[in-house]
Amino acid sequence: MNNITETPQIPFKAPTTSRLKYWPKRGARLLRKLDISPGVFKTSVCTGPDVTRQWGCLFSALPAFINGYDNPALKAPEQRQQSALTMAEEDDARIRILQSLRGKICEAKNLGPVSGPNRQRDLCTFCTISLDQEEVFRTKVYDKSVSPFYGEDFYFEIPRPFQCLSFYVYAKSVFQRDLPVGKVSIRKDDLCKYSGKEHWLSLQPVDPNSEVQGKVHLEMRLNEVITENGSVGQHLVVRIIECQELPLISGQNCDPYATVSLVGPARSDQKKTKVKKKTSNPHFEETFFFEVTRSSSYSKKSHFQVEEEDIEKLEIKVDLWNNENLAQDVFLGETRVPVKILRNDHIHKAWYLLQPKGNGSKSKSDDLGSLRLKLTYIEDTVLPSACYTPLCNLLLKSPDVKPISASAAHILGDIYRERYEAVLPMVRLLLHHNRFVPFVSAVAALELDNTQEANTIFRGNSLATRCIDDMMKIVGKNYLAVTLKPVIDEICESNKTCEIDPVKLKEGDNVEVNKENLQGYVQKVFSSITQSSSTCPPLMCDVFRSLRHLACKRFPADPHVQYSAVSSFVFLRFFAVAVLSPHSFQLRSHHPDPEIARTLTLISKTIQTLGSWGSLSKKLSSFKETYMYDFFKSFQEDKCIEKVKKFLDEISSNVSKESSGLEDAVVLKEGEVQKRAQGRKRLGKKNFKKRWLRVTNRELSYHKQKGKEALCTINVKNIKAVEKLDESAFNRKNMFQVVHSEKPLYVQAGNCVEASEWLEVLGQVSRCNEGRLATFHPSNYTGGAWQCCKNQSNNAPGCKPCTTTMLANLQLDIDCDRETERIFSLLSSNDTKLQDMEDACASMAVYQGPQREQEEYSKFTIQEPKETFQTLKQLRNVMEELQRQHNIRNDTTAQYGSLNNPIVGKTS
Numbered sequence: 001m002n003n004i005t006e007t008p009q010i011p012f013k014a015p016t017t018s019r020l021k022y023w024p025k026r027g028a029r030l031l032r033k034l035d036i037s038p039g040v041f042k043t044s045v046c047t048g049p050d051v052t053r054q055w056g057c058l059f060s061a062l063p064a065f066i067n068g069y070d071n072p073a074l075k076a077p078e079q080r081q082q083s084a085l086t087m088a089e090e091d092d093a094r095i096r097i098l099q100s101l102r103g104k105i106c107e108a109k110n111l112g113p114v115s116g117p118n119r120q121r122d123l124c125t126f127c128t129i130s131l132d133q134e135e136v137f138r139t140k141v142y143d144k145s146v147s148p149f150y151g152e153d154f155y156f157e158i159p160r161p162f163q164c165l166s167f168y169v170y171a172k173s174v175f176q177r178d179l180p181v182g183k184v185s186i187r188k189d190d191l192c193k194y195s196g197k198e199h200w201l202s203l204q205p206v207d208p209n210s211e212v213q214g215k216v217h218l219e220m221r222l223n224e225v226i227t228e229n230g231s232v233g234q235h236l237v238v239r240i241i242e243c244q245e246l247p248l249i250s251g252q253n254c255d256p257y258a259t260v261s262l263v264g265p266a267r268s269d270q271k272k273t274k275v276k277k278k279t280s281n282p283h284f285e286e287t288f289f290f291e292v293t294r295s296s297s298y299s300k301k302s303h304f305q306v307e308e309e310d311i312e313k314l315e316i317k318v319d320l321w322n323n324e325n326l327a328q329d330v331f332l333g334e335t336r337v338p339v340k341i342l343r344n345d346h347i348h349k350a351w352y353l354l355q356p357k358g359n360g361s362k363s364k365s366d367d368l369g370s371l372r373l374k375l376t377y378i379e380d381t382v383l384p385s386a387c388y389t390p391l392c393n394l395l396l397k398s399p400d401v402k403p404i405s406a407s408a409a410h411i412l413g414d415i416y417r418e419r420y421e422a423v424l425p426m427v428r429l430l431l432h433h434n435r436f437v438p439f440v441s442a443v444a445a446l447e448l449d450n451t452q453e454a455n456t457i458f459r460g461n462s463l464a465t466r467c468i469d470d471m472m473k474i475v476g477k478n479y480l481a482v483t484l485k486p487v488i489d490e491i492c493e494s495n496k497t498c499e500i501d502p503v504k505l506k507e508g509d510n511v512e513v514n515k516e517n518l519q520g521y522v523q524k525v526f527s528s529i530t531q532s533s534s535t536c537p538p539l540m541c542d543v544f545r546s547l548r549h550l551a552c553k554r555f556p557a558d559p560h561v562q563y564s565a566v567s568s569f570v571f572l573r574f575f576a577v578a579v580l581s582p583h584s585f586q587l588r589s590h591h592p593d594p595e596i597a598r599t600l601t602l603i604s605k606t607i608q609t610l611g612s613w614g615s616l617s618k619k620l621s622s623f624k625e626t627y628m629y630d631f632f633k634s635f636q637e638d639k640c641i642e643k644v645k646k647f648l649d650e651i652s653s654n655v656s657k658e659s660s661g662l663e664d665a666v667v668l669k670e671g672e673v674q675k676r677a678q679g680r681k682r683l684g685k686k687n688f689k690k691r692w693l694r695v696t697n698r699e700l701s702y703h704k705q706k707g708k709e710a711l712c713t714i715n716v717k718n719i720k721a722v723e724k725l726d727e728s729a730f731n732r733k734n735m736f737q738v739v740h741s742e743k744p745l746y747v748q749a750g751n752c753v754e755a756s757e758w759l760e761v762l763g764q765v766s767r768c769n770e771g772r773l774a775t776f777h778p779s780n781y782t783g784g785a786w787q788c789c790k791n792q793s794n795n796a797p798g799c800k801p802c803t804t805t806m807l808a809n810l811q812l813d814i815d816c817d818r819e820t821e822r823i824f825s826l827l828s829s830n831d832t833k834l835q836d837m838e839d840a841c842a843s844m845a846v847y848q849g850p851q852r853e854q855e856e857y858s859k860f861t862i863q864e865p866k867e868t869f870q871t872l873k874q875l876r877n878v879m880e881e882l883q884r885q886h887n888i889r890n891d892t893t894a895q896y897g898s899l900n901n902p903i904v905g906k907t908s
Helices: 017-022 055-060 072-093 188-194 385-396 408-415 420-432 436-449 463-475 477-494 511-530 538-554 561-580 594-613 626-635 638-652 752-765 816-829 831-846 851-857 865-890
Strands: 003-006 028-033 040-047 096-109 124-131 134-138 149-158 164-172 178-187 198-202 215-226 232-244 256-264 267-272 283-292 315-322 330-338 348-353 370-382 667-676 688-696 699-703 710-715 721-724 735-739 745-748
Touching (some): 096 124, 096 164, 096 198, 134 149, 134 752, 149 752, 164 188, 178 188, 178 198, 188 370, 215 315, 215 330, 232 256, 232 315, 330 348, 385 816, 385 865, 408 420, 408 436, 408 831, 408 865, 420 436, 436 463, 463 538, 477 511, 477 561, 477 594, 511 594, 538 561, 538 638, 561 594, 561 638, 688 752, 735 752, 816 831, 816 865
Antiparallel strands (some): 028 040, 096 149, 096 370, 124 134, 198 370, 215 232, 215 348, 232 283, 256 267, 256 315, 315 330, 667 745
């Protein structure tokens, strides 16, 4: 018998009476307008015994069964909710987590003997960096020493999630096999503890059972069952769904399988999945059942002790292994989950991080030595662009603020006077929006106003000098490569002895020959620099022209100051530093050997002094070292001074340089890769071969080895797309494809960092090409069809949209949202100084006491307290709003146990 349930009164917009006849008869029996209140309706809904009687559920489902009823008043709330949900999802999709790591591998101390039968000490060593188990950086090999000095800087973007950062020290044996000495492993969550400072960290042993990575997705539940004898028992159901990011084995995808065990004090029931071939992301989808009996149901025939049955003592153990057909299987990781978490018929489904086996066999730290490291790990959560507009606009209007010290950009530099990384994002943001020159001109003018002597201009580490230093590194990168890289390569590869200090001469050295070698190198470097004015970037010329004008205005009586204002940057802070540390400017891949480093030091000191000659009233400079004074006598020629002045005039004059129309070829990236053979069908041939890949601003080429002739050259103008390739295409990680006018070029990079860098460089150099593709195939064409979309036409359009290249300039690859987020993070972390600056402004505006009372505010540059205070208040307002946007999105961050935030389980 059906019941008629009358609903409560629900207000909503009334449909017209003429449309009531279209109300469906199924489900709703009555709809009539009430006289008690306009726009209020009452419905009677027919429900049966199998229908839910909850009115909220019925009413929320009402639009679904009112077929054909298209009243906008009814549909609008649902549409608005769906629209809001869609917008939120799209908003979240535009949130980016960007990670980078900068640092230095300084040195090792008291390295212990390497593992192996000989336990050798005092071997040649090198150091590597790994994200989880993937090597992403390697130093060169250093000579025999138990305390080697590496001195290698590194910087790279981290393109994927990771759990652990590890530094390994290896030794080269007589058989050229890498032998592990020890490692330092730092969990991602602990990296902030070491940020920005040097630390000595003890080396730990490299144990195969501790070399793990990846995560496993599990689903578990306890089911109550009634046994044949009527007692109540429990079955444990464990479903192993999949794994992700398992390590490569010998550079290839592994053949993984899992063992699932129920373990307790006196039992261990184990089951095993099938082996999955050639994958680091296996999908198992296998379910296992374990019998768990309550203590009340035990009898004398039970196989297990009563106390062992206590669920509190049972746990699920999942081990991942790589199947080795002819050798011992390789351990990939494990996780342990206590059964006690499964209560009240709860289904537990979560991702778990794989852990090493805890075997307790840790060596003493002193046995293996220690490693000195300097690390700066940065993780930015970049929101949609609209969130950064207020802060970005406030920073970009800084050049127009009077005085400049009251601007937001100057305030940022003021409160971060000692930190290099604070100025860099601001410089990049101003460069992108063409606001750098007016800002740095205003800041330089402020500094010159406080400079009393012409021979000391721009000598300190001020905001102006830091901004210009960063600008030259960003804008002048290719300029340095064209000007100095050929001669630096020659110096490093020829390795002629150039020592002229009598104290440091080795037995058998000829000081005259060394002096001749050094003079030859200096002449080549000096000529390369003074003949490079035509290739100096226009932006650098604009800055130098402004500095020259400001210096002349400040010291009109000094004829040399116009040259010293420019040479103090281009020679002292640019060319001389690049010669001294070529690896820091990407002119060399590694820190030079000590002997070459000494040669570069002597050349750098010479170039620095030669560059200052054009701004000196007397020719010969003073030197602390007598041998340098004697060496410089050979350069006392007027033509050297004229060359310097001519060069400085050309890069800082108002005359526009004429372009030849031919852009110099600049090597943007090169390195060893694995290239897929094109169109090979014969069996027995290797489909992947090592090749040297090289990309310039003109062409992409690959070679059999570095320095050999190109086997294939592709004009960058013919590149139509550069995209990632699915791992399933060739069962290989870190692969990408270059789509050009012929067949796609398939390439495997050495690691995820290398792959990301290749994609970025190739994407930028081809971003403006005509005929770029809008879609691409993320897999390969084989077996008569594309493996991604199964389309059988080889010429079929792609099935996935191409990655858009948003960066507007190859030299200035600047992500403005990321830079603004970095500035926001810096300001937020130094809120105390902002508050101190506000207090200083307030105090200075109302207090006119003696100057000594204001000493506490001398750390800030405050010319106009009221203007500065207003800017500080504006900064606080936009920061509060941006923080609110972060808080909204933090509420929806990955739940513990999700793919992006796996549970860190127990270890053995």
